[in-house]
Amino acid sequence: MADGPAATDRARRKPAAVQVVGFDERGRPMGRLLPPLEADVRPVILDAGSPGDVVDADLLRKRRGVWEARRVSTLQLGPAHVQAPCAHFGVCGGCRWQETAYAGQLAAKAAGIEAILRGAGLAPQKLHSIPAPASERYRNRMEFSFGATRWVSGDEPDGVDRTFALGMHPAGRFDRVLDINACLLAFPETDALLAATRAAARAHQASAHDSLPHRGLLRMLLLRKGVNTGEILLELVSDGSDDARAERVAQSVAQECPWVSTMTHVVHQGMNDAVGADARRTVLLGTGVISEVVAGVRFRIQPRSFFQTNTAQAEVLARLVVTAAQEVNAQHVQDWCCGAGFFALVLAKAGVPRVLGIEISAGAVEDARVNALANALPAEFVAGDIAVVSTSCATAVDMLVLDPPRAGLPPAALEAACNSAARRLVYVACDLRASIGQIKTLVARGWQLTRVTLLDQFPHTPHTEVVLVLDRAPRD
Numbered sequence: 001m002a003d004g005p006a007a008t009d010r011a012r013r014k015p016a017a018v019q020v021v022g023f024d025e026r027g028r029p030m031g032r033l034l035p036p037l038e039a040d041v042r043p044v045i046l047d048a049g050s051p052g053d054v055v056d057a058d059l060l061r062k063r064r065g066v067w068e069a070r071r072v073s074t075l076q077l078g079p080a081h082v083q084a085p086c087a088h089f090g091v092c093g094g095c096r097w098q099e100t101a102y103a104g105q106l107a108a109k110a111a112g113i114e115a116i117l118r119g120a121g122l123a124p125q126k127l128h129s130i131p132a133p134a135s136e137r138y139r140n141r142m143e144f145s146f147g148a149t150r151w152v153s154g155d156e157p158d159g160v161d162r163t164f165a166l167g168m169h170p171a172g173r174f175d176r177v178l179d180i181n182a183c184l185l186a187f188p189e190t191d192a193l194l195a196a197t198r199a200a201a202r203a204h205q206a207s208a209h210d211s212l213p214h215r216g217l218l219r220m221l222l223l224r225k226g227v228n229t230g231e232i233l234l235e236l237v238s239d240g241s242d243d244a245r246a247e248r249v250a251q252s253v254a255q256e257c258p259w260v261s262t263m264t265h266v267v268h269q270g271m272n273d274a275v276g277a278d279a280r281r282t283v284l285l286g287t288g289v290i291s292e293v294v295a296g297v298r299f300r301i302q303p304r305s306f307f308q309t310n311t312a313q314a315e316v317l318a319r320l321v322v323t324a325a326q327e328v329n330a331q332h333v334q335d336w337c338c339g340a341g342f343f344a345l346v347l348a349k350a351g352v353p354r355v356l357g358i359e360i361s362a363g364a365v366e367d368a369r370v371n372a373l374a375n376a377l378p379a380e381f382v383a384g385d386i387a388v389v390s391t392s393c394a395t396a397v398d399m400l401v402l403d404p405p406r407a408g409l410p411p412a413a414l415e416a417a418c419n420s421a422a423r424r425l426v427y428v429a430c431d432l433r434a435s436i437g438q439i440k441t442l443v444a445r446g447w448q449l450t451r452v453t454l455l456d457q458f459p460h461t462p463h464t465e466v467v468l469v470l471d472r473a474p475r476d
């Protein structure tokens with residue numbers, strides 16, 4: 001029998017007609033109740049739906065002033081409603097916006113960004129939106145899970161092996177894994193790698209990991225591609241209980257997919273899926289790294305190092321930052337939270353004479369220095385906490401690039417940015433809702449919001465990158 005919600009008991013459920021009006025701040029379809037329940041004005045958060053749809057839904061529970069509901073059927077299609085292109089849609093916890101045409105997704109993202117800016121009391125901006133050139137197969141990195149407790153979908157044959165899956169967790173079910181044959185977000189070779197890994201695991205009787213007893217050899221499969229170089233990396237993560245078997249699995253995949261550039265095996269025994277920097281890693285094929293070329297710079301990418309996930313849009317992001325520097329004729333730019341030197345190196349390549357990158361991860365700084373050397377670029381890098389380093393380095397600088405993690409800059413670094421000698425700041429926000437407080441602070445401290453660009457890197461998901469250019473406001 002298939003997994004999933006138990007067959008709906010019409011006697012117990014609270015049925016309702018709901019009109020989908022948009023998405024909430026977490027990207028979930030949101031609607032309002034239609035007659036005969038329209039007097040109840042609480043928003044309804046649905047598991048699926050596209051703006052304008054009218055759906056028949058089960059109202060499941062009230063929580064914090066909203067209804068949570070499950071779509072039973074769609075009564076009327078909204079103007080942007082399309083057939084979800086992925087066979088796993090609805091079960092897989094991945095991309096949730098597939099039922100909305102890409103133009104509708106982009107419009108919803110723009111409306112969300114404008115609402116955040118308005119809500120922060122920032123002057124209305126003309127928002128520039130840059131759509132992704134491809135809404136599928138755009139991710140250059142995907143990580144899949146192995147699971148010993150497989151989630152069985154309705155369209156899978158009876159008697160399917162429930163003790164092995166390689167794929168993604170269903171929404172909200174981290175104890176189960178849905179077997180995935182094709183992932184439409186991932187680079188095209190992904191599907192062949194999934195099939196070859198599954199077959200190799202079977203052939204070598206390698207068990208999938210079960211998170212609850214915390215047992216089973218194969219844990220995760222990381223796949224990365226340098227889209228402009230064609231180089232592909234496969235990293236198999238095991239629990240370390242049988243290295244020889246795990247490595248035989250990888251070798252079989254290498255035989256089946258001879259176009260893979262490099263393969264690594266990493267042992268991870270932690271309870272959660274986060275592979276630490278100190279994990280034991282063995283290179284099984286090639287060099288253990290791949291390279292990618294963006295904006296004329298060749299970057300070395302280690303299995304677990306951060307790199308922009310959408311290569312085509314990384315190119316555009318680089319151009320936005322270079323243009324921002326050129327507009328103010330910046331001679332000295334600092335790249336705060338620089339990772340492996342992405343912005344610093346493209347700025348140096350574009351001819352900015354003095355570039356300094358600052359980054360907390362020593363490994364990323366090492367990569368940045370290797371990248372600078374390999375590209376013969378004069379950028380310099382400092383390993384350290386920006387909260388500390390920024391207090392002494394933000395003088396005599398023309399522009400700062402701020403690309404912090406989701407939580408934003410540490411308070412001391414924000415203070416240093418407020419007071420810096422720079423004429424221009426470029427704040428790259430992967431979650432504007434989380435960063436808006438910092439933008440408000442900058443504006444309150446004399447910075448003026450010059451330009452806001454929505455750069456869509458993640459079609460079919462609610463996520464987007466926002467690039468904010470702030471200039472020192474003229475003093476009266």
Ligand SMILES: C[S@@+](CC[C@H](N)C(=O)[O-])C[C@H]1O[C@@H](n2cnc3c(N)ncnc32)[C@H](O)[C@@H]1O
Binds near residue numbers: 307337364410
């Ligand atoms: C969103 S990534 C940006 C990486 C880089 N700009 C790029 O595009 O590849 C954020 C980076 O901030 C770094 N980071 C986090 N906290 C930091 C801190 N307190 N000081 C310096 N860097 C930090 C992380 O290690 C990570 O590399």
